Structure formats: C-alpha cells, structure tokens
Amino acid sequence: MKTADQVLVKQINKMIVLNTIYKKRPISRAEIAKVTGLNKSTVSALVDELLTEELVLEMGTGESQGGRKPVNLSINKEVGNIIGIDLGVNYILSIMTNFAGEIIWEKRIDLQHTHNSPGQRIADLQTLIQETIENASQTVRGIIGIGIGVPGIVNYEQGLILSAPNLGWENIELRSIIEQKFGVPVFIDNEANAGAIGEKWFGAGKRADEFLYISAGTGIGAGIIINNELYRGSRGLAGEIGHMTVSLDGIPCSCGNTGCLEEYSSEKALFRYMKEHICVEELTIFNIIDNAIAGDDVSRRAFEYVGKYLGIGVANLINAFNPQLVIIGNSLPLAGDILMDELRKEAGKRCFASKYFSVKILPSQLNMHACAMGAAALVISRLYASPVS
Amino acid sequence: MKTADQVLVKQINKMIVLNTIYKKRPISRAEIAKVTGLNKSTVSALVDELLTEELVLEMGTGESQGGRKPVNLSINKEVGNIIGIDLGVNYILSIMTNFAGEIIWEKRIDLQHTHNSPGQRIADLQTLIQETIENASQTVRGIIGIGIGVPGIVNYEQGLILSAPNLGWENIELRSIIEQKFGVPVFIDNEANAGAIGEKWFGAGKRADEFLYISAGTGIGAGIIINNELYRGSRGLAGEIGHMTVSLDGIPCSCGNTGCLEEYSSEKALFRYMKEHICVEELTIFNIIDNAIAGDDVSRRAFEYVGKYLGIGVANLINAFNPQLVIIGNSLPLAGDILMDELRKEAGKRCFASKYFSVKILPSQLNMHACAMGAAALVISRLYASPVS
DNA sequence: ACAATAGTTTGTTTGTTCGATAAACTAATT
DNA sequence: AATTAGTTTATCGAACAAACAAACTATTGT
Numbered sequence: 001m002k003t004a005d006q007v008l009v010k011q012i013n014k015m016i017v018l019n020t021i022y023k024k025r026p027i028s029r030a031e032i033a034k035v036t037g038l039n040k041s042t043v044s045a046l047v048d049e050l051l052t053e054e055l056v057l058e059m060g061t062g063e064s065q066g067g068r069k070p071v072n073l074s075i076n077k078e079v080g081n082i083i084g085i086d087l088g089v090n091y092i093l094s095i096m097t098n099f100a101g102e103i104i105w106e107k108r109i110d111l112q113h114t115h116n117s118p119g120q121r122i123a124d125l126q127t128l129i130q131e132t133i134e135n136a137s138q139t140v141r142g143i144i145g146i147g148i149g150v151p152g153i154v155n156y157e158q159g160l161i162l163s164a165p166n167l168g169w170e171n172i173e174l175r176s177i178i179e180q181k182f183g184v185p186v187f188i189d190n191e192a193n194a195g196a197i198g199e200k201w202f203g204a205g206k207r208a209d210e211f212l213y214i215s216a217g218t219g220i221g222a223g224i225i226i227n228n229e230l231y232r233g234s235r236g237l238a239g240e241i242g243h244m245t246v247s248l249d250g251i252p253c254s255c256g257n258t259g260c261l262e263e264y265s266s267e268k269a270l271f272r273y274m275k276e277h278i279c280v281e282e283l284t285i286f287n288i289i290d291n292a293i294a295g296d297d298v299s300r301r302a303f304e305y306v307g308k309y310l311g312i313g314v315a316n317l318i319n320a321f322n323p324q325l326v327i328i329g330n331s332l333p334l335a336g337d338i339l340m341d342e343l344r345k346e347a348g349k350r351c352f353a354s355k356y357f358s359v360k361i362l363p364s365q366l367n368m369h370a371c372a373m374g375a376a377a378l379v380i381s382r383l384y385a386s387p388v389s
Numbered sequence: 390m391k392t393a394d395q396v397l398v399k400q401i402n403k404m405i406v407l408n409t410i411y412k413k414r415p416i417s418r419a420e421i422a423k424v425t426g427l428n429k430s431t432v433s434a435l436v437d438e439l440l441t442e443e444l445v446l447e448m449g450t451g452e453s454q455g456g457r458k459p460v461n462l463s464i465n466k467e468v469g470n471i472i473g474i475d476l477g478v479n480y481i482l483s484i485m486t487n488f489a490g491e492i493i494w495e496k497r498i499d500l501q502h503t504h505n506s507p508g509q510r511i512a513d514l515q516t517l518i519q520e521t522i523e524n525a526s527q528t529v530r531g532i533i534g535i536g537i538g539v540p541g542i543v544n545y546e547q548g549l550i551l552s553a554p555n556l557g558w559e560n561i562e563l564r565s566i567i568e569q570k571f572g573v574p575v576f577i578d579n580e581a582n583a584g585a586i587g588e589k590w591f592g593a594g595k596r597a598d599e600f601l602y603i604s605a606g607t608g609i610g611a612g613i614i615i616n617n618e619l620y621r622g623s624r625g626l627a628g629e630i631g632h633m634t635v636s637l638d639g640i641p642c643s644c645g646n647t648g649c650l651e652e653y654s655s656e657k658a659l660f661r662y663m664k665e666h667i668c669v670e671e672l673t674i675f676n677i678i679d680n681a682i683a684g685d686d687v688s689r690r691a692f693e694y695v696g697k698y699l700g701i702g703v704a705n706l707i708n709a710f711n712p713q714l715v716i717i718g719n720s721l722p723l724a725g726d727i728l729m730d731e732l733r734k735e736a737g738k739r740c741f742a743s744k745y746f747s748v749k750i751l752p753s754q755l756n757m758h759a760c761a762m763g764a765a766a767l768v769i770s771r772l773y774a775s776p777v778s
Numbered sequence: 779a780c781a782a783t784a785g786t787t788t789g790t791t792t793g794t795t796c797g798a799t800a801a802a803c804t805a806a807t808t
Numbered sequence: 809a810a811t812t813a814g815t816t817t818a819t820c821g822a823a824c825a826a827a828c829a830a831a832c833t834a835t836t837g838t
Contacts, residue, residue, distance in 0.1 A: 004401035067788065069831070456813065
C-alpha cells in the first residue's frame with residue numbers, strides 16, 4: 001500500500017520523458033509534449049534535469065516544420081557501460097553495452113563439464129568480468145553495474161542463487177560475491193527471465209505488453225512479461241515450466257514424475273531422440289542444428305519431434321496467459337523453421353484462443369544474446385526507474 | 390503511457406483511505422494516518438470528502454488510548470445496493486448486496502436445458518433482476534450497478550459475450566441489453582474471473598496478492614489474480630485452461646484434440662466416470678456429491694479420479710504462475726476432502742515449487758456464491774476506483 | 779531581386795492551482 | 809500535566825495555462 005505524492009508524480013513523468021527519448025530519438029521537446037500529453041513547460045523542466053544528469057544530450061537541430069527548428073534530443077549513450085553475463089551450463093558469455101544497449105565488446109568462453117565446482121566456475125566468471133571491464137570505453141560514470149542470468153532458481157531481491165542443478169550449485173550468494181569483488185551494483189536473475197527482458201528491451205518483444213519468452217535449451221523455462229513488466233510470481237518461481245505434465249504416463253523424469261515437458265522438448269530430448277535413432281556419434285547441439293539445416297534426415301526429424309511437443313507446452317501456456325506473442329529462444333530455435341513450423345502447427349491446433357485470433361509465435365531476435373542483453377537491461381532499467389541516483 | 394499529476398495523487402490516496410476503512414473498520418483518522426503513512430491532515434481532508442459523498446460514516450467513538458477518544462469511521466453500507474448475477478448453465482443466481490458486499494437478498498432459479506434459446510434465457514434473467522430490484526432496501530443512491538458472471542468468452546470492456554458454448558450463445562451484447570432495460574451501469578465478466586474477484590474481495594483470497602481461482606464445474610476455467618488485480622490477458626482470454634493438454638494421446642475432446650484437462654476433471658468427466666462404472670441412474674452433480682459424502686464407494690472414487698487429474702492441471706498452473714494460493718471453486722469442491730485430498734497429493738507431487746515452499750490449495754470460501762459476489766464486486770470496485778462519481 | 783511583414787513552430791518564463799506536509803493549534807481524555 | 813485525536817495555517821513543489829521570446833518559412837509589395 002504505497003501512498004502517492006509529488007515525488008512520485010515527478011518520478012513517473014521523468015521516466016516517461018526519458019523513455020520517450022530512448023524509443024523515439026532523435027526527438028524534440030515539442031514532440032515529446034505532443035506524444036506524451038505533458039505540458040510543454042513540464043517537458044522542458046524535466047529535460048533540463050536529464051541534461052544536467054548527462055543521461056540525455058542535445059544533438060543539433062531537425063528540419064523546420066514551418067517555424068523555429070526543433071532541437072534534437074537523444075540518449076547519452078556514453079553515460080556509462082553495462083556488463084551483461086549469460087552464465088551457461090558449459091559456457092559463459094559476457095557482453096559490454098553502452099546506455100542504449102548497443103554491444104561494444106563481447107567474449108564467450110567455453111567450459112568443460114569436468115571442473116564445475118562452484119569455486120572454479122566463479123573464478124572463471126570473475127576473470128571474464130575483469131577482462132570485460134578492461135575493455136570498457138571512456139564514459140561519464142564508468143561501469144554502472146553488472147547483470148547476470150543464471151540457469152536456476154534465483155531470489156532476485158537478495159541476489160541469491162537458491163539452486164542451479166545443471167551447474168551443481170546450491171545457495172550461492174552470487175550478488176555479494178561479485179559486488180564485493182568489483183564494487184558496482186549487481187543484479188541476478190533467472191536465465192529465462194533475463195531472456196524475456198532482453199527481448200522486451202531490444203528484440204522481438206519491444207511492442208508487446210504481454211508476451212512469453214520460452215527458453216528452450218538444456219532445460220525449458222519461461223520468462224513472463226505482463227503489463228510491460230517481468231512477472232516473477234509470489235516467490236520468484238514463475239515460469240518454471242520444465243516439469244509441466246503433458247503426458248500422464250509418459251517418459252519418466254529425473255524429478256520423479258512422468259511426462260514432464262522437459263523430457264520431450266529440450267536439448268536433452270533431442271539428444272535422446274538422436275541416440276534412439278542409431279546415431280552413435282558424440283554431437284553438440286550446434287552440430288545437430290547444422291546437420292538439420294544441411295538436410296540430414298534424422299536430425300530434421302529430431303527437431304520436428306521436439307518442436308511438436310514444445311508446441312503442446314506453448315499451447316498450454318497460451319491458454320493460461322493469453323499473450324499477444326510467444327518468443328522461442330535459446331539454442332533450439334537456431335534450427336529455424338525446421339523447429340518452428342512443427343511447433344506452430346501443433347500449438348495452433350491445441351490453442352483455444354486460435355479460434356478467436358492468432359497468436360504470433362516467433363523465434364528470438366537476439367538468439368544466443370538474449371540472456372546477456374537482458375541481464376544488461378536489468379541494470380539499465382534501474383537508471384530509468386530512478387534517474388536521480 | 391499514462392502521465393501523472395496531482396489528480397492522480399489524490400485519487401490514489403483517497404482510494405487507499407477508503408480501502409483502509411473498508412478493511413479495518415471501525416478505524417479512526419489517527420489510526421489511518423498511522424497505518425498508511427499519510428499525514429494526519431491529509432487523512433482528515435480525504436475523510437471529509439468521503440463523508441460528504443456519504444461513502445463513509447462516523448459511528449461513535451472508540452476507547453481512549455490515554456488521550457482524546459478516537460472517532461470511529463466505517464463504510465456506509467447503505468450508500469447503495471449492488472446486484473450480482475451468476476448466469477449458470479442450468480440456473481441463474483441473483484444476489485443483492487450492500488456496499489460492504491453483505492448479501493441482503495438472494496434467489497436462485499433452476500432452468501431446464503430445454504428452453505435455452507438466448508431470447509428466453511435473457512427474458513428469465515431480466516425477470517429475476519426485476520424481482521431483485523423490487524427487494525432493494527432504502528439507500529442513498531439506490532441501485533448502483535449490476536455485475537454478471539457468464540460461462541463463456543467475454544469482452545469485458547465492451548460488455549459483449551463473444552461465445553458461451555454451454556448456453557448456445559454467440560455475440561450477445563448483454564451489457565447494452567441490460568443497461569437499456571434497467572438504466573444502471575452493467576459489468577459483464579467471465580464466470581471464473583468473477584469467482585476470482587469474489588474470493589479476492591470477500592473470500593479465501595483476501596490476503597493474497599497472487600492467486601489462482603479454479604472454477605471446476607461443467608467446464609474448467611481459471612481466474613488469475615496478479616498484483617492484487619484480475620489479469621485478463623491481451624484479449625481477455627487468460628485462464629481458458631479447459632483445453633490444456635495433460636495427456637498426449639488421451640481422451641478425445643469436443644475441441645478436436647486429445648487429452649484436454651476438461652475431459653478428466655470436470656462435471657463432464659465425473660458423469661462419464663459414473664456411467665462407465667455401471668451407474669445407470671440419472672443423477673445431478675449434487676446427488677453425486679451427497680452420495681460421496683454419505684460414503685458411496687463409486688461416487689467417492691469418481692471424485693478421487695477427478696481430483697487426481699485436477700491436481701495435475703493445478704500443478705501445471707502453479708509451475709507457470711507461482712501463486713501464493715490456489716482456490717478451487719464451483720461445484721466440484723463441494724465434495725470437500727474427498728476431492729481435495731487427492732488433488733493436493735497429486736499437485737504436491739508434480740509441483741516444482743513444492744521443493745522450495747508449499748503452495749496452499751484451498752476450497753472456495755464462498756462456494757456457489759463466489760461468482761455472483763465477484764460480479765457484485767465488479768460494480769463495487771468502480772466506486773473505490775473513482776469515489777467521486 | 780529583395781526587404782518588409784505576417785504567420786508558424788519551438789522553447790522559456792511567469793503566475794496559478796492544487797495536493798501533501800509540517801507545525802502550531804484546539805479538543806478531549808487519563 | 810501528559811497524552812492522544814483531530815483541525816487550521818503556512819509552505820513547498822509539482823503540473824499547467826498563458827504569455828512571451830526566439831527562430832524560422834511564406835507571402836507580399838515595390
């Protein structure tokens with residue numbers, strides 16, 4: 001029960017102005033007033049503050065509309081650098097972006113499963129972050145913060161990893177570890193949540209108020225955007241759809257149940273399908289994708305199999321959430337239409353809403369960068385929420 | 390992109406004050422200031438307005454806390470009457486409540502399936518509403534509005550019933566029909582959504598920010614409360630979970646697919662179970678419930694069967710939404726623990742979150758009144774949102 | 779050709795309104 | 809006398825409308 005006052009009013013309007021500049025840059029004060037409905041003088045005052053905070057820049061003038069030329073306003077991309085980390089199961093991807101979310105440096109390191117003790121992995125992470133920082137550009141405020149997407153259960157508020165089974169991690173206070181080491185604010189979120197935010201800020205979800213981001217990789221997870229914001233659920237566990245039952249007496253799952261979605265439509269399922277169809281080679285997910293695209297029959301059918309079941313899971317979620325859009329991300333959609341066609345077909349058939357209107361199902365626009373860019377957006381969004389910091 | 394101004398500030402704070410009085414009545418101005426954090430003088434001013442609008446009453450004084458006695462404030466229950474309608478498949482329930490949501494009159498009429506032409510049914514509805522109005526008490530503003538819960542797809546903004554297959558209705562402009570006839574504001578919503586709002590305002594969901602209301606009757610639907618508000622989805626179809634796939638190659642459904650939840654855990658499924666187990670009698674749902682409670686073996690096992698599968702559906706939703714609470718409503722939970730025990734067992738097994746904390750699964754507190762009371766709350770909540778009307 | 783001028787658009791300044799707040803007050807009670 | 813409840817008064821700060829200044833285009837007249 002948060003009461004309202006003038007501080008709140010100003011915060012909201014300032015955020016609206018900054019957001020408008022971010023989305024429609026270059027834009028003049030007059031135009032901001034027009035599209036937001038705020039008074040000209042109000043816009044002027046708020047823009048002045050944003051200018052002194054160096055979040056916004058005046059960049060020359062635009063074309064005259066029959067009178068005085070408008071002054072172009074733009075985001076100051078060089079206020080600071082943001083680091084976004086995708087902490088994968090067998091890789092770490094680190095990107096450095098400017099304030100506009102443009103990637104200015106990145107590096108991916110691949111890790112063997114062999115040395116996955118938490119300590120070693122965190123050391124690798126710290127080394128990579130250090131290297132990223134050393135490649136920062138000259139900016140007003142330096143490194144603004146670090147966002148990290150993790151494949152596991154996370155307490156976002158406390159920056160705590162409760163459990164990341166695929167990493168073999170339990171109760172790691174990752175935020176305080178990284179904050180102490182680098183002295184900047186750190187934000188930890190689930191990998192699928194980060195992916196959803198990435199697509200919301202920079203990808204296929206920019207214009208959708210409500211959408212689902214399905215991370216289909218080693219496991220299956222969903223990031224849920226409701227009312228333009230990430231929905232985390234009452235305890236931060238929303239979107240844990242890997243163990244959705246889709247087949248009552250289906251394949252037994254490591255969780256003790258049968259017929260979990262993850263057993264039918266993840267990398268795990270794909271590998272099993274390959275193995276069952278007499279494919280003895282040791283292949284990576286990327287090998288199978290390449291083979292499928294090149295026309296290999298078994299690989300294609302593996303993706304069709306996985307796509308069909310993923311379509312069932314997606315249909316179940318569409319029925320429950322009624323989103324405008326579903327984005328399929330992580331590794332599996334790299335197979336393109338081989339996966340997506342089958343997925344769309346099955347989802348369309350089983351989706352109740354499709355009788356009334358069609359739900360768009362798109363592959364990720366950011367591909368393997370979604371999680372890291374979303375992690376960076378976790379940091380950037382803080383600047384937007386409270387420009388005065 | 391809604392901008393903020395002082396009007397918004399006042400609206401928010403006034404609503405907070407009114408809500409605080411509603412929830413904690415009797416309460417003094419000083420106490421309101423304490424619990425909300427608003428300034429004493431602000432509270433005084435807002436309360437004064439609420440008093441002149443007759444939404445609030447001064448009702449004597451409370452015990453002294455060592456100084457001047459506090460003046461007790463309370464909701465003015467007699468500002469007006471609200472009508473809530475549950476438009477069932479074979480019944481119509483009409484309730485009349487005061488401003489506090491207390492039922493002061495109600496009537497349920499049972500209808501035969503035989504004459505379910507939309508015209509006849511709407512005539513029956515209008516007659517019942519008329520009778521309800523005639524039983525209104527003396528109030529300041531008379532009938533404030535009518536809320537109607539409908540088993541079908543509804544466009545809430547336009548008050549339009551797009552489709553109600555169980556009623557045989559398509560594209561009925563129910564709001565304008567009823568508004569024209571009775572000359573008061575009318576709100577139409579889906580039956581499960583109304584049930585969820587009912588439980589939120591008056592039932593088991595009062596204290597939960599995020600919960601799911603599962604309406605388990607003729608069909609299966611869900612009302613979703615997120616952030617203390619009903620979530621309707623991008624096109625008002627959120628919660629249409631009847632055709633969630635729970636068994637890949639399961640029972641064929643009227644929708645053309647196989648393994649839909651509704652085929653396993655609705656009244657329909659219960660009746661089928663009874664028939665398959667050599668029960669030739671023509672029974673109503675209430676007969677089966679009574680028999681089950683009385684100890685009849687087949688009836689009990691029918692509820693256990695349905696409960697188990699409903700548990701799977703509930704687990705899938707918990708995994709996706711991570712609510713604090715799930716409320717099971719409509720007819721099936723009238724069987725009590727016979728249904729609920731099996732449901733909880735299965736949901737607990739298949740619910741990913743249960744490894745981290747337990748989700749409460751409760752039967753409806755309002756039982757068959759949830760929908761009608763929620764429909765009334767649709768009207769009442771409008772008074773709260775904009776006290777000046 | 780070109781200066782004068784009218785009209786338009788952009789952005790700033792000024793004065794007003796309105797809501798929340800703090801502080802000083804009155805009122806009522808132990 | 810001390811304490812609690814509620815009101816009054818003065819102040820602050822936000823958005824806003826209106827008036828203004830600045831910068832530009834278009835039109836007109838010579």
